[in-house]
Amino acid sequence: MPKEDCKYWDKCYQRNEAHLEKYNHPAKKTETPKLAPKRKALAKEEDGESPNTSSRNESSEMEVESEKEKNVGNFESETAELQKEAMNNIAGKNYMEILEKRIRLSVQQEYDNLCESNEFIRHKFLVEMPPDFFEFWNFITKLKSENSLQHMDKVFQLQLVGPFEFLAGKFHKAKMGEPGDYLRHWRFYYDPPEFQTVFVRRGTGVHYGYWRDVPQDKERLLLARNDATSSCEFEFVAGNIFDAFLYYLDHDFVGTPFTAAQVSATKKAVKQHISSNSLELTQLESLKNDRNKKVITKTFHRAGIVVPYERKSQQGYRPLMVSDAELKKILALFERKDLKDDSDNAKQAVLEKLQPLVNAANIAVDECDFGTALELGLDLFSSGHKELHMVISSLLVPAYSLLSRPQFIAIAKAHMERRSKELNLSIFDVLQ
16 A cells, blocks of 8 residues: 655654654645645644644744845845945945055155155166265255255355255155156256256256266266257366366356355365365366276267277277268258258158168177167267157167166156256156
């Protein structure tokens, strides 16, 4: 005789042998909401409970279950809304604003930390200053302990710029700029990467600065002078910054009868400071003689270039295919009357003449004569023609790279991005 299905299905709690022999316990079938209460009522009646009691209990259970389902539904809905809002914030404007703010704060903190040491100079200008530079700062702060920069400007029409402005605290209060802004700070039109301005005669193109053949140089540096309104040529005027200042007072400062006494007193103060501090300052002739032995060729800017050169094998430099006079003749095509009115034709005419020279310089680089590309690149830079900036970069970048002078690449690129003939080249005007 076949077994009957137990009305409690697989939920039956009875496990005695008699019950199991009489009934099957199949898996529970899907019930509709209407049948479920009836099935439960029958089960409770079988256990001795009255139908009314069962119905009331069932009704109560249903209410509890309904409330639970409602609460769960509300919770899940609220959670979904919160998650949606959070995801919108992450992917949207609020998150990007928070991220940008954190980045700005991080960069600002790094900037503030740099301002606490002279590491700022190396980080922003990509060079380090020699001992005589810091000693000269000590000297002028003794002349005028407060507002030393204003004192030098007011009395001697001399602006102390660049790293001097850092020592005076001007960068501490300034807005942060892009890396290129610092490299262009007081970089005049014809200044090559090897030159760094520290003195400027107010309102003119006359400026003085340190000359480095290698970015890492910070000892025994020559100081050079250029008038950006006159030409691209530089002149070495001093072997230390004290002598450069004295040279300025004698050659570029325009005095009056009212300033004569103060100029004389300042000159004496310079000599007294040097003597009192037992400073051993390198003299111009000594440095020039040492450097001249390393200069392999003259350039348009007249300072020449210094690169490693093996004289026996003649490796490191080979002369350009043309003389300086011939190169200037090619560049003069920019000024020819029949071409001047059409800049594109003038540029094309010059490039056609320059192409063989550029090709030869590139071949020289491939054969380790890096000085050739450096010479041609600097000569074209000194010509002042912005139309040649792309050609100049193609020469200077590999030359400086293979000479292990990457700082000069960054300086040259930043300069040519915004090369200006203006006389006020301060970063502080840009960042206002």
